[in-house]
Amino acid sequence: MTSPAPVERPEREIRTTAPVKLWFCPNEALAPAIAAVLASRWLDEQEQETAGRFLFDRDRRQYLVAHALVRRVLALESGIPEAEAVLWRSSRGRPFLRKPVEGLPRGGRELDFNLSHAGGYNLLGVVRRHRIGVDVERLDRDGRGFDSIVESFAPEEIAWVAAAAPGRARDRRILRLWTLKEAYAKARGLGLGLSFDSFAFTLAEDKGVLAFRPPDDEPPGRWRFAELEPEPDVLVAVTVMTGSDEQVVLDLHHGFPWSRDAPRREPLPPSVGAP
Ligand SMILES: CC(C)(COP(=O)(O)OP(=O)(O)OC[C@H]1O[C@@H](n2cnc3c(N)ncnc32)[C@H](O)[C@@H]1OP(=O)(O)O)[C@@H](O)C(=O)NCCC(=O)NCCS
DSSP, rough: OOOOOOOOOOSOOOEEOEEHHHHHEEGGSSSSSHHHHHHHHHHHHHHHHOOOOOOOOSHHHHHHHHHHHHHHHHHHHHHOOOGGOOOOEETTEEEEEEEOOOOOOSOOOOOOEEEEEEEEEEEEEEEESOOOEEEEEESOOOTTHHHHHHSSSSSSHHHHHHOOOOOOHHHHHHHHHHHHHHHHHTTTTOOSSSSSTTEEEEESSSSOEEEEEOOOOSSTTEEEEEEEEEEEEEEEEEEEEEETTTTEEEEESSSSOSSSOOOEEEEEEOOOOOO
16 A cells, blocks of 8 residues: 655745734825714714813824724724724723623734824724734924934944934934834833833844844844835834744725725735844
């Protein structure tokens, strides 16, 4: 009797996983009157109260669009209607979706999200497992606060910034590092409570993370990082924790999610080691 031919298997099984989803939504995507109506129907008491405290209409508008976006996307992803989602915050202010005991109506048991809003742009990231952190910043900040930002960086990052010509080239380096650092700190739920000189990125000239030195309390290689520029001079950073053997794609949606338009898809870069 002949034995069956051996089945060829890769040394390690490569698993595919749910996409990392990003929604990039400029304030203009939602007319102020519509944002106000949606907010009055969807936002909870605490969100309404926060919205009422802004001194400037511009800031209130940003908040309303951001929080309408959160509730709309969470409804699409989880199946929990916009006004019924219960959002709670950790002691450091990180919001989470409260999962009903019977589980989420749609898309599996787990869901993590993170929001960033700045200068008329809103960015929401959603993953079905593990953790995500996102940050969006505009490059044309008139140099506001760039010096104090750099002072908070790790020495090797400060040196990399200083090696660029003053002006646009240097500002871009600063903001690339800043968005990545914020995204990582937000994924961990620590925000600015994490000392920004306790970890460091080594970046490629144009785009992409080459190496990551984590803070002392984390091993290297745990996180994946992506840099995007959904509009010229609007920088986005994403940090996701996923298994190292998983193939993951990143879906970028543009605008307010009224419909299920196809996103722009790209691979999420693999995790990087320490320098
Ligand atoms: C999180 C933080 C870095 C945000 O920075 P930012 O650049 O001003 O803001 P972004 O637009 O990128 O992100 C703001 C959003 O991040 C989310 N967020 C808030 N705290 C967060 C945290 N600790 N981790 C992750 N995400 C957080 C919120 O959704 C927030 O928007 P919202 O308040 O409208 O819901 C900063 O607010 C921070 O460090 N907060 C923590 C403060 C803290 O440690 N408090 C302890 C209790 S006293």
